[in-house]
Amino acid sequence: MFSAPRWRALWAAQLGFLLDAMDVLLYVFALATLRTEFGWTNAQAGLAASATLLASAVGGVAAGFVSDRIGRRRTLMYTILLYSLASAGTATSRGLGELIFWRALVGLGLGGEWSAGATLVAEWWPAEHRAKAASFMQAGWALGYMAAAGLTALILPRFGWRALFLAGVLPALLTLYVRRHVEEPRVWREQRARAPWNAIFRPPLARFTVLATALATSVLFAYWGLFTWLPGFLSLPANEGGAGMTVVRTSGFVFAVQAGAFAGYLCFGVLADRFGRRPAFAVYVLAAALLAPLYGMAPRRWPDLLFWMGPLVGFFGTGFFSLFGAMLAELYPTAVRGAGQGFAYNFGRGLSALAPLLVGALADRHGVGAALAVNSGFFVAAAALVFLLPETKSTDLAAVQRAVPS
Secondary structure, three states: OOOHHHHHHEEEEEEEEHHHHHHHHHHHHHHHHHHHHHHHHHHHHHHHHHHHHHHHHHHHHHHHHHHHHHHHHHHHHHHHHHHHHHHHHOOOOOOOHHHHHHHHHHHHHHHHHHHHHHHHHHHHHHHHHHHHHHHHOOOOOHHHHHHHHHHHHHHHHHHHHHHHHHHHHHHHHHHHHHHHHHEEEEEEEHHOOOOOOHHOOOOHHHHHHHHHHHHHHHHHHHHHHOOOOOHHHHHHHHHHOOOOHHHHHHHHHHHHHHHHHHHHHHHHHHHHHHHHHHHHHHHHHHHHHHHHHHHHHHHOOOHHHHHHHHHHHHHHHHHHHHHHHHHHHHOHHHHHHHEEEEEHHHHHHHHHHHHHHHHHHHHHHOOHHHHHHHHHHHHHHHHHHHHHHOOOOOOHHHHHOOOOOE
């Protein structure tokens, strides 16, 4: 069973996303070392992270369009190669400019891998299990986060940051497996229709594109606004509005959050296939909307509760992303599925780059805890937006024949 074509596609996409996340997050764990060596300010160090996020939006949109033309499998291979080689290139950086260049290339691969991998999985898996398969792929992010932490602990103290980024080239080996064992989905191989690049922006598909992009923007804005500042909030002294955790306890909290995220991804798929995409998503984001302000109040009122809420934050604050791998694929016909899926999710990712800036500005005026609560509004908006899109549970992708503008 596990050797069937759909399983091989799922394993390849999940490993690709896991290793993708690992390469992206290596920078987060090496950040303190890089700042010390090069003498950067916080703003300079943040430029590389912003470049990665913005480039991932470009890469995701581009890969979606490309995968409609040359196939999901080939696009997946190229994006894995891109982020792997760019991670190794990071090891050669001699200053901020070179580092931004290489991290931007890593970002292009990040966005592109998700677009190609999510479409590949959605087209291989039947309707009754599609959300579960998408959730399994999405769970690679949590595993990649843990892998980056483990790799950093193993390599950085002994061999330095250049060796750490050089190890990021290893995911390139995955392309050998993809090339030999992963097949293009039948629904893509058998479709003969072609569509212009702007078909997803014209009726009848334009409405789906606008609403899906708004939905993705809302939750991505809330996610990056919450999780970018969460580690700093945990370690900030209590008299400055933070949680006052030690570095060791903060690291333990991060692993607890990611364990919760892994469970949240997988559970979302089960719920979405059983009860529908929209109700499962709404439950998750509304729970996240409730948890965000509780975090802002916890250090002052319930300090011990903060640590134990970590897995819940990971579960509800990230698990809903599994929606996009399934639902976006079910909104678009095969000829433009990659383009629609890639644009809606990744354009939202690009806009979400403003979230850390907004939360940071609010934190300067009202404290980090109060600023985190702002993300609740974006979660609630997403709960409303999802019901403006059709329920796509049980959709047969081969039967999706909405008119494609010519």
